[in-house]
Amino acid sequence: MSASINQNSTTRKVTIKAFRFNAETDYLPYIKQYEMEVGKDELILDLMNKIKWEHDGSFSYRRSCRHGICGACAIKVNGKSVLACKQNAIELLDLFDNDITLEPSSKKRVIKDMIIDKSDFWEKHAAIKPYVVADVDPRPSHESKQSIEEFNNFMDSDLCIQCGACHYACPALEVNPDFLGPAALNAAYRFTVDTRDTAGDERLAITAQMGSGVWDCVKCFECAEACPKEINPIEKIGKLHNLQFVRGVAQSNVATRHAEGFLRGMMKTGYLDEADIVTYSEGYLGTLKHMGTAFKMMKSGKIHWHSGIPFINSIPKIKNLDEVQKLIQISQTNKL
């Protein structure tokens, strides 16, 4: 937390910490500190350059374009994913009380310092067919036509620079290495809604796989926060969920029944039926594994008898329930 403002200039004297590790020679990673003056317009990339050029030439990181388009310099600062060449340093020093640590995007994938092995990122990207699949006349008489609306459907998702910021910010992926992750799913969406593409259903089948696809997203919105191009990958994951139902390719399983099953309770009482959603999603056999929890919830009164008999009529009804029932009838667009 050592920092002092130089009264005669706009620079700030700070101690920057950096994660250091060489996978070839080091047994454990360590943190090194570097003192430097930071100006108001300096970027995190400038700080990394200072470490390398003025303190320790062995400090390693990826950099190339310096204007937010090559995606090479994505790292984390105090857990926050940043593109080093876009992120103002003073802004982060203010946010974290002048105490910042430069870290690689993923500590467990480090090769050297800020440089990580991104092979899992590229494998997942490749798995969703990240290109337009179409039979194209080798000598076309005109270009493929697309309306502005059709183009706008995927315009922002096309801005992805494959920096990996969202991928390595995703907690689901940290726990479940099979999960495709937000960047690959964003790319899957981008090509699936492209009107020139013909492999949409195939991609929807890939991204609907249980254990690796969209249903394993934990809905934390870390990816939306991490993306330096403001793509909002989780919004695209939501659209992929919807597309399964819109195009009628959704399989009936625990996740799709969980999504659709909300309407069962809402038609009866206006509220979600907490018990019914478990039995309907899991099926009667699958429900058995929840019986221990249900018993504990019963014992503590979380499943209670205050307003009726549990599982029968214990859920109160909202006022004007008929409005909700009617709105569901006239507004529902998708089916399972």
Add this chain to the structure above:
Amino acid sequence: MSQLHYALFTGCTAKQSTPELLSSTLAVAEKLGIKITILEEASCCGASHLQDFDEFLAHVLNARNICYAEKLNLTMITICNTCQLNSAMTKHALDKDPVLKAKVNEKLAEVGLEYKGTSQIKHFLYAIIDEYGLENVKDKVTVPLSHLNIAPFYGCHNIRPSELHEDANGHENPYNPNSLDRLITALEGHPVNYESKNKCCGFHVELQANHTSEVLAGNALLDAMDNNADMMVTPCPLCHLKMDTYQDSISKTMGRDVELPVLHMPQMVALALGCSEQEIGLKFHVQKAKHLYTA
């Protein structure tokens, strides 16, 4: 200060598995002199799952809920992060897209309602901090929590995506949130600083990706315990349900004993304001928590 008056969107859990959330919310509001009108007409927000199935329908139903707050000319307050997020998402979508708003209003007209966009949507936590004021809360504390190390667990949907929440959460920074920390300090408790405080609890994949869910909840609970927490507090009943109800199975998954009371934000405030045990409702917890009445 003129009396604050809010329209309360209870959400489903407060009406079912977490009655203690509703009773403690109402008790805190009464102690603070905040007037609450419960939106008894409001339905489920869809919890992001109905949105996965049918986004348009989810917008129509959420817009209907907001209409009832607009009719009262009040800010709608939520007591669940996921209700907050999904209601705010609908408001955001409708307010910036007149075509969608017209389509939704066409449906709402069939039941005699119209969404206008005149009511704000705010979580009760931020209503207390930004509108009631922590200095005023401090004056009402009768049972200081000075004996407790309290781990704040923010819950994803109150802090991300930051762009959506804008000023509804006092521009809380998702990478360094501090509202709950400041609330704990105002109640004279000791906020625990730990890395997992702004991470995901795994609730939303409880059924379809159980292992992921258990590990995420386990990471957070163990992180809080390793930093000497006596209890955890969260503004989200879904985080509460995941982390209070499943500690036995989480212990098995993590290979370590997990044992930590997880309180709803209003329960913690209610403890410090001297509300009754009936109102605070710690008996409804699966993980034993009643010792906190006298600790």
